[in-house]
Amino acid sequence: MKIEIKDLNIFYQDKQAVFGLNLGIPANQILSVIGPANSGITSLLRSLNRLIDLTPDVRTEGRILIDGKSVYDSDVNVTELRRRVGMVFDVPTPLPISIFDNVAYGPRLRGKKGAGALSETVEEALRMAALWDDVKNRLKAPAMSLSGGQQQRLCIARVLALKPEVILLDRPCSGLDPISTAKIEDSLTQLKERFTIIIAPHNVQQAGRISNRVAFMLMGRLIEEGTNTEIFSNPKDQRTSDYVTGRFG
Numbered sequence: 301m302k303i304e305i306k307d308l309n310i311f312y313q314d315k316q317a318v319f320g321l322n323l324g325i326p327a328n329q330i331l332s333v334i335g336p337a338n339s340g341i342t343s344l345l346r347s348l349n350r351l352i353d354l355t356p357d358v359r360t361e362g363r364i365l366i367d368g369k370s371v372y373d374s375d376v377n378v379t380e381l382r383r384r385v386g387m388v389f390d391v392p393t394p395l396p397i398s399i400f401d402n403v404a405y406g407p408r409l410r411g412k413k414g415a416g417a418l419s420e421t422v423e424e425a426l427r428m429a430a431l432w433d434d435v436k437n438r439l440k441a442p443a444m445s446l447s448g449g450q451q452q453r454l455c456i457a458r459v460l461a462l463k464p465e466v467i468l469l470d471r472p473c474s475g476l477d478p479i480s481t482a483k484i485e486d487s488l489t490q491l492k493e494r495f496t497i498i499i500a501p502h503n504v505q506q507a508g509r510i511s512n513r514v515a516f517m518l519m520g521r522l523i524e525e526g527t528n529t530e531i532f533s534n535p536k537d538q539r540t541s542d543y544v545t546g547r548f549g
Contacts, residue, residue: 302327302466302496303348308362310343310352310520317343319520321362325513330488330497332507335517336548341500344517345468348498349385350378366466383410386459390471390502392451394443394458399435402443402454406462421461428494429457430487449480456487466496474502485510504544508532516540 303325310318318340325331333341346352347360350371364371371381383406395402403422404412412418422439426432431453435446443454452472459467469488473481488497488510501507507514507528514531516523516539524531524540535541542548 301325302367303498304363304365304368305344306363306365308344308347308364309360310340310347311359311361312355313357317520318347321517321522323515323522323525325496325498327496328492328494329512330492330499330510331513331515332499332501332511333515333517334501334504334507335543338519339517340520341517342470345387345470345498345500348466348468349382349387351382351387353378383462384464385466385468386462386464387468387470388452388455388459388472390474392448392455394446394451394454396442396444398440399443399446399454400439403457403461406458410462422457425457425461426454428460428487428491429453430483431457447480449476449483452476452480453484453487456484460491464495466498467491469497469499471500471502473506481506504546508544516543518543 301324305321305323308318308321309316321344333344335341343352348364352358352360366385395405400422403425404418407418407421412421423432426435431450434450443451446454473484476484485506488499491497511528513525513527515525516531518539524535524537531540532544535544
């Protein structure tokens, strides 16, 4: 397993958001974590690279292991952890600089220099995010001039430029049109050959289209986890069946 989550509890002051979660996440697959609002999904994602540490009054219990090592070990460099486990949020957040500089920003911070090396990194990341053909002739244009769907793919490219091992996506298509959504889904399907991908999809249908495995959470508890076929065609728990068929949520 690339990631192992053991007895994870997450608290915001006295309110518990995640209850005793145990989950193994294989490498080079897409895991969709589905569930209605207030199911603890965003808290789960943010715990995997310790972004949740930035939230005031949050407390976590349990263990999160990546390649067998706890993300809370005393010798873990949190900045490096967040490079290895990159995150894309629901609202695109391009920097107010050029398209090229958005993608090159992280590698520059990490000491990558030289126009050739940076250009190669930027092109590779934009190609992986299915954005290169759209922007290759206007890399110096402001990132804010891109459409919403292009901005989201730019944010994916920005994460990919740092050469992560795991990509977290929190409803990355929630505000996008169907064409932009399809492009992102196509790129994710190809990216799983190189990365482990964990996504909170913006609807159940998206999970059905792109996932290898699906985890269903309800009110902070993991109800069921299995292959795409198991969850959508033969779920073990009636609550899972009710959710994926649209009876609630």
